[in-house]
Structure formats: C-alpha cells, structure tokens
Amino acid sequence: MDADVAAIERDGYVVIERAVGADVLDAIRVELAPYLDGGDESYRGRNDFEGFDTNRVYGLLAKCPTEAALVIHPRVLAILDALLMPGYLLSANLAINLLPGETAQGIHFDDSFYPIPRPRRPLGVSAIWAIDDFTTANGATEVIPGSHRWPDGPPPPDAEVIAVEMPAGSVVVFAGTLLHRGGANTTDRPRLAITPQYCEPWLRQQEPMMLVAGDAAADYPPELQSLLGYSIHPPFMGHIGGRHPLKTLTGMASAPAAARPARP
Numbered sequence: 542m543d544a545d546v547a548a549i550e551r552d553g554y555v556v557i558e559r560a561v562g563a564d565v566l567d568a569i570r571v572e573l574a575p576y577l578d579g580g581d582e583s584y585r586g587r588n589d590f591e592g593f594d595t596n597r598v599y600g601l602l603a604k605c606p607t608e609a610a611l612v613i614h615p616r617v618l619a620i621l622d623a624l625l626m627p628g629y630l631l632s633a634n635l636a637i638n639l640l641p642g643e644t645a646q647g648i649h650f651d652d653s654f655y656p657i658p659r660p661r662r663p664l665g666v667s668a669i670w671a672i673d674d675f676t677t678a679n680g681a682t683e684v685i686p687g688s689h690r691w692p693d694g695p696p697p698p699d700a701e702v703i704a705v706e707m708p709a710g711s712v713v714v715f716a717g718t719l720l721h722r723g724g725a726n727t728t729d730r731p732r733l734a735i736t737p738q739y740c741e742p743w744l745r746q747q748e749p750m751m752l753v754a755g756d757a758a759a760d761y762p763p764e765l766q767s768l769l770g771y772s773i774h775p776p777f778m779g780h781i782g783g784r785h786p787l788k789t790l791t792g793m794a795s796a797p798a799a800a801r802p803a804r805p
C-alpha cells in the first residue's frame with residue numbers, strides 16, 4: 542500500500558511537506574488579496590465555527606484560478622484514487638485566513654453532515670494547504686490521531702490532540718471521519734490556508750461546483766472538470782438532458798469514454 546494511504550488508514554491523516562513551490566504560493570496570495578486585505582465583512586466568519594476573527598472565501602476557483610493546482614495536485618489525487626470511488630467530486634473549496642486573536646474551533650469531523658453512523662469508512666477526504674507556515678502559535682490544524690475509527694460521540698478527555706506544524710507549501714490530507722479543529726492564532730499575523738474537500742461521487746456536494754466555475758470550466762483540465770461534476774457516476778448519475786455533462790461545455794464535441802478521464 543502506498544505510504545500516504547497507509548498513514549491515513551493508520552492515523553487518519555498524512556502530511557506532505559513542500560508539495561508546491563513559492564511561485565504558486567505567491568500567485569495565490571496576490572489573487573486572494575482583494576478578499577483579505579480590505580476588511581470586507583462579507584468575507585468574515587458568521588458564527589463561532591467559521592470564526593468571527595477569520596476570513597472565509599468560498600467559490601474559490603472563480604476568485605483564485607492558481608488554486609486549481611492545489612485541487613488537482615497529483616499526490617493528493619493518488620490518495621483520493623485509493624480511498625474514494627472513481628468519479629469522486631470536489632465538495633467544498635475555500636480559503637481560511639485566521640486573524641490574530643482567533644480562538645480554537647470545536648472538535649469536529651468533515652463528513653459529519655452525511656447522517657450515517659460511525660464507525661464507518663470516510664465518505665469524504667479533506668486537504669488543508671498551508672499558504673503560510675503552520676505553527677502551534679498561529680492556529681495550525683489540530684488532529685486526534687486514530688479518531689477516524691471511533692464511534693459517534695465526543696472524544697474522551699484524555700484524547701491526544703496534535704498540532705500539525707508544517708512549512709508553507711505543505712498539505713495535510715485526512716479522512717473525513719478524523720476528529721480535528723483549527724487552532725487558536727495567538728500571534729500578531731494572519732495564517733492563511735486553502736482547503737479543498739472531496740466526496741464520493743454519489744453524494745451531494747457542499748458547494749454546487751458547476752455553478753461556481755461557470756463558463757470558465759470549459760478551459761479547465763479534464764481532471765478538474767470531472768471533480769466539478771462534469772462526469773457520470775454509472776449508470777447515469779450526473780447527466781444533463783440524458784447526455785454527458787461535458788457536452789454542455791463550449792468546445793466540447795464529445796464526452797470521454799470513462800467517467801473519470803485518465804491522467805496524462
């Protein structure tokens with residue numbers, strides 16, 4: 542078994558350090574700056590879970606096109622290929638910018654909105670990309686190793702909570718059943734992350750990704766088009782008017798033979 546997948550099966554998560562370079566991070570920061578630097582209240586968290594001292598930017602591909610490189614990073618997709626069914630989808634995709642003074646989230650797991658009792662296989666997989674360095678002080682994601690196998694209910698009082706410290710450009714990938722939280726930012730600087738979250742192809746996405754992408758989807762690579770929902774889960778889930786959804790995209794003459802295009 543691949544080492545990344547083995548780590549997730551054992552611990553519930555794996556860290557891939559420096560998976561993208563400074564050029565990608567710099568481009569993402571430039572594209573996100575209009576949504577983070579102006580103090581626009583529409584991009585502030587609306588409740589304690591989102592974080593009242595946190596910027597949350599949804600519909601991210603329409604605002605930050607460079608971020609597509611994170612969504613379809615080959616090493617992340619290889620993990621998804623092993624853990625989810627073919628034709629899996631991008632369920633959510635957002636930037637989370639913890640501002641100074643933000644408090645820790647409550648412990649939760651990301652596929653909890655699917656009402657199927659635990660313990661069970663994860664119905665989704667999440668990735669959190671460090672656009673800035675992740676440290677214990679600035680609110681690094683905190684995980685409870687092994688909790689992806691636990692039944693329903695709160696964690697025991699003696700549960701080990703580990704801060705996932707990692708340099709900018711790294712990513713932590715974890716099962717949708719892993720208990721975790723965003724940490725508290727006790728520094729005087731914000732901490733920026735991007736989190737694509739993926740789900741099984743037969744589940745409803747958190748964000749309607751085909752609407753989020755709009756006409757720009759015609760120019761996306763096949764891998765990303767499939768993740769948005771321009772794909773078929775056999776025998777026919779996802780069709781538009783009885784036809785493959787790719788046929789609705791400008792310049793697409795015919796649909797691929799497979800529900801998920803082969804990687805180049």
